[in-house]
Amino acid sequence: MRLADRASSLLAPGGPISRAMPGFEPRAAQVQMARAVAETLEQGGTLLMEAPTGCHIAGQQILMSDGTLKRVEDIRAGDLLMGPDSHPRQVLRTVRGHGPLVRIVPRKGEPFIVNIDHILSLVRIYGTRIRRRGGSRVTSTRLKGWIVDVSVREWLTWPQYRKHIHKLFRSSIEFPDRHEPLPLDPYFLGIMLGDGSMIYSATVTTADHEIISACHEAASVIGIGVRVTEKKNNAAVTVHLPRLVGGRRPSPLLRLLKQLGLRGASASTKFVPEAYKTCSRTERAQLLAGLLDTDGGLFGGVFDFISRSPALAQDTAFVARSLGLAAYIRPCQKHNQYGRGGLYYRVSISGDLSVIPCRVERKTAHPRRQIKNVMHTGFSVETAGEGEYFGFALDGDGRYLMGDFTVTHNTGKSLSYLAALGAYLTHRPDAKAVASTATITLQEQLVHKDLVVISEANGVLPVALLKGMGRYLCLLKWRGLSKELSLIPQADLESFGRWVAFTKSGDQNELPFVPSWWGEVAADHGDCLGPACSLQLQCFALRAKEAARRAQLLVTNHHLLLLYRRFAGSSTSPLPNTAPVVIDEAHHLADFATEVYGESCSDFALVALAQRLHGLAPSSKDPLHMQIDAALAVHRGVMNAIRPKGFEPMAIPALDRTLREGYLESLRRLSGDIGRREWDVIRDRSGTSANERAAILIRMLDGYTAAVQSILEPVTGTASWVEPVQQRNVKIVLRNAPIDVGGSLGGLFGEGAAPTILCSATLAAGGSFAHLKAKLGIQKARELILPPAFNYQAQMRYYLPRTPLDPKQREFTDQVASELLGLLRASEGRALVLFTSYEQLRAIAERLRGRLPYTLLVQDQGSTSQLLQRFKEDVHSVLLATARFWEGVDIVGEALSLLVICRLPFDVPTHPLAGARFEAAKARGENPFTTVAVPEAIIRLRQGVGRLIRSTSDRGVVAILDGRVLTKSFGRRFLSSIPAGPYLSSHDEVTAFLRRAAVGTARR
């Protein structure tokens, strides 16, 4: 059987992976991916693969681990989502796509829209039916309560009974411990939110003595008095909590309500403050009890709470759901006590209501046995056309909660490539392979979750996880740490010492938190003594490396992968060059390569090293001590000479040759003198000898000298620069990097290289891998790519002025201003105008000010987020901006209907590395304008144009005012690189298109 068939049979429905992971249902895309990886492993070459991951349509609320809600399109890598087990799930990366959508319609609860490949998490409500001997059938409890993750596409093919026994489910939640106490008793706040008035003073009208007592208790805790007045012809009383205390001072209660944002809140604007939505379970239950005791009605096992405030209704449902109760909101008409009617919101809460500690007798529910679990609900699926969807990859089991606490799942591609790798390695017991990722979380997930399944399904696979050396404890450094002289608190040292005594891996991950001084005891390539170390047999880092050498499948990170490839051929390398490599999260590879193939050091590095060197010669009279000080003095002189004046990175200034050579020579001499000195070989109480400490410091010093030399004396093909930084001890960082990263990486992907698979959810740029290939030096590769996310032909138009404007002409700025006045009236504002220089922006802003009936926002009027907020809120406003708005800005909706590019974004290569890349092109005999400037400007133009259409419902016009796109030969390259779309050439056409678009949007 071919490898691709073996890999897909592993993933087949009912196949080995399904058996090892009950509930696993492969999707077509997963099988396709596994086959593509298997074919590359068999045939060799490079595969570039963008794997689709997609979930919800824009606007879907997702519950974050801190209890806040975020719209799915606003979620970013690194965000923490709430998992159904109350533990956070980290977003590893975000993705967006375009494709068939479906509406999930729960029997109880609000419908939601997802893409058809979205994974639903379903709970099985019945066990399995088994046939007894004798033929009778019984239902066992086996599989009851199993959670099944299944794509919507697959669910649609299930038989009816199978659908019937699998339900959507919600989960109650514990939020992380809050350190601040709540300002007001939660039961009392519930009373105030339910039936209290907080507009002027604070009052509660009630007939229930339990409520009156609670008000008295709260008032006494706050330290205020209470006045109770009776109502005429009514059993109720009004409890007055005073506005002033002592006749003059404002009441602390009102201050606390103000602090919570509730002072002055009326029946239609009340809400539950965030701290009370995410407090402890007991406190949330108390809050709900206060609300329901004052304003809830208990009828037939269901609490009804009716509020005029939509926010309070939503928040009440949130609190109830977080406690494991079902809560549904329906709008309703209601007449208040004065006969005035209006729109209200009814929250119906059901489930085991005895968890709500109501104090009013008639509101107290008794424990009841649930026949049907209110947290489970059946559902149906309807088609919802095609559209854009947003999703993310998560760590852990991938399950997370939506805003209504329904549990769902993201999709994962790791099983696909691991299935292919598993099938490949089982038939080649001598072969090895590598899976590399950018983040430690994904590495842990591969080893501790996905590969466990693959091993169970496909036979045991010897796997090792190799982390960067700095993640392991260096025993020699720990023992050599001068604990008496150390500034580390004694308690920290003691608890750390207990961990050292017990740990088997020395892996930083085992620590509950990483101490700030971890660097002092972490293993490091630069100073490790290797075979010369007396502790090498116990060394955690060496043991991990040895395990990696023995493993068949090695999971590691991009840094190590590139490092071992850089120093390929080393006998100690755990990565054979012939091993196939799968590089997940491959969009980070170029950045890692710049780091690995370059050097860096800070101005503080030698100062810190000198402190440790002084430990070898503590006496200030010791010649070695004086030599260290002398070397430090030269170091300070060099650093002062290259320190930039401003805040921008700059090329390392040419140093006086004598100074530079003298500096390097002083470091080499220092290292040599330490090496020549006789050091004591007797180990002290720390278990290390002065000889060993000297050896380790020599290696550190030599490493520093080599790095600083390559920065100060850069070899051809590299660029060196200095970056100012704002840190406590570090003021500048010196760097050196290859000008052409692709050239350094070429061997990884070139002829005869081991099979390499690069995958990511966001690998392609503008629908093409071309830029990635150029950056990484990939000549030839198979490609697997998704269709473009939007229908640009329908959603977007380009506008080019009939008479092309020439930026070289003096009147260009006036012409742009005049064009803008016409265009902005045609679009009724709603425009983002992008400039390439701040001078031009200012000149245009001067010319537009006061001449448009729309708000003019200029970049220097606030931070990016403030400006974007104002721009979105004031729909007809116009925003003038430069560099930072060309990319990463997401404005969905009507507020951005016109995007104006005033000038093509040719960059002046100010960053030393960019400048060096320009010069290198010249030196290759290329025209750097054509080979560097134009491609870079095209990428930036595409990023700028990409600001306009951010969702399937967006419509708009991109106006390019720089006439060079029509008059210059390179202009064609720009126009053919941006998404194709029809052209307009008059302001009237712009108006007509935007009006049609508005009508279309209203209909939708």
Ligand code: SF4
């Ligand atoms: S071998 Fe290297 S990392 Fe390990 S204990 Fe010795 S010096 Fe530290």
